Amino acid sequence: xxxxxxxxxxxxxxxxxxxxxxxxxxxxxxxxxxxxxxxxxxxxxxxxxxxxxxxxxxxxxxxxxxxxxxxxxxxxxxxxxxxxxxxxxxxxxxxxxxxxxxxxxxxxxxxx
Amino acid sequence: xxxxxxxxxxxxxxxxxxxxxxxxxxxxxxxxxxxxxxxxxxxxxxxxxxxxxxxxxxxxxxxxxxxxxxxxxxxxxxxxxxxxxxxxxxxxxxxxxxxxxxxxxxxxxxxxxx
Numbered sequence: 765x766x767x768x769x770x771x772x773x774x775x776x777x778x779x780x781x782x783x784x785x786x787x788x789x790x791x792x793x794x795x796x797x798x799x800x801x802x803x804x805x806x807x808x809x810x811x812x813x814x815x816x817x818x819x820x821x822x823x824x825x826x827x828x829x830x831x832x833x834x835x836x837x838x839x840x841x842x843x844x845x846x847x848x849x850x851x852x853x854x855x856x857x858x859x860x861x862x863x864x865x866x867x868x869x870x871x872x873x874x875x876x
Numbered sequence: 877x878x879x880x881x882x883x884x885x886x887x888x889x890x891x892x893x894x895x896x897x898x899x900x901x902x903x904x905x906x907x908x909x910x911x912x913x914x915x916x917x918x919x920x921x922x923x924x925x926x927x928x929x930x931x932x933x934x935x936x937x938x939x940x941x942x943x944x945x946x947x948x949x950x951x952x953x954x955x956x957x958x959x960x961x962x963x964x965x966x967x968x969x970x971x972x973x974x975x976x977x978x979x980x981x982x983x984x985x986x987x988x989x990x
Contacts, residue, residue: 765935773916796976807880807966807981808919815976853918857974862907862926863934864974868918 766791768856770867777844778875785870787854788836794856797830797837798864802851811852812839844874878902882967882982889957889989897952897985899967907970908950909934909979910942912963919966925950926973957989 767790777783789797795816800808814821814828814837821828825844830837841848854867883898899908910922921934925944939961941953950969954961964986968979 770918796974798978800981805983807968807983809981810978813978859975861975862932862973863909863921863924864979866911866919868916 766794766856766858766861766865768854768865768867770854770870772870773868774871774873776873776875779844779846781844783841783844783848783872783874785839785852785854785872786836787838787856787867788834789856789865790835791856791858792832792835793858793860794865795859796857797828798855798857799828799839800853800855800866802853802869804850808853841872844872846874846876848872849874880967880969880980880982882965882985884985885983886986887988889954889987891957891959891989893957894953894955895957895987896954897965897967897987899950899952899969899982900948901950901967901969901980902948903969903971903980904947905969905971905980906947907973908944909968909970910940910950910952911966911968912936913966913984914963922952922965957987959989961987962989963987 798813802808827840855864911919923942928947
């Protein structure tokens with residue numbers, strides 16, 4: 765099955781700085797890559813996703829990039845704010861699959 | 877708009893006891909999932925269902941059973957709880973499985989087995 769690795773496991777940034785979280789995957793058949801944000805005491809919630817026919821996608825301060833050749837994708841958060849503090853999960857899924865394969869999560873802390 | 881609702885939110889069990897976690901979704905989704913979340917290990921799939929009356933094993937199914945008798949409900953059972961099953965459990969649902977579609981998560985059940 766698919767194997768998704770995520771780095772770093774923890775990340776601290778000053779408010780206003782950028783944060784980058786990286787993930788790699790193993791299955792070349794994977795073609796959908798969502799990112800989830802989990803706030804304390806809550807379930808994960810989708811914040812952005814990218815499909816394999818696209819190299820980059822942006823939504824306000826959040827962007828995701830995908831390199832299918834290298835099998836890695838990244839989440840970029842610019843102008844970080846304290847409310848960005850949360851655990852972020854990347855995931856990958858093959859187009860024939862019934863399940864998502866999640867990374868191990870990154871705990872992001874934005875220091876005011 | 878409730879989305880995905882998990883019951884209960886917290887539970888403490890003694891080793892060997894049994895319990896059932898209930899997940900209910902009101903979005904008419906076909907796919908439902910049970911995950912466990914442990915520190916440093918992310919979200920690991922226990923069991924999932926691709927429709928009413930169907931279930932399948934995920935990555936860590938041992939010690940758990942599931943049932944999907946109604947489309948909107950997905951039950952996770954622990955027949956004989958063990959301390960290793962101490963975890964936070966999340967239910968999720970999606971309309972088209974993992975094919976280019978969002979998964980909606982419940983708020984989680986924190987289970988402690990003593």
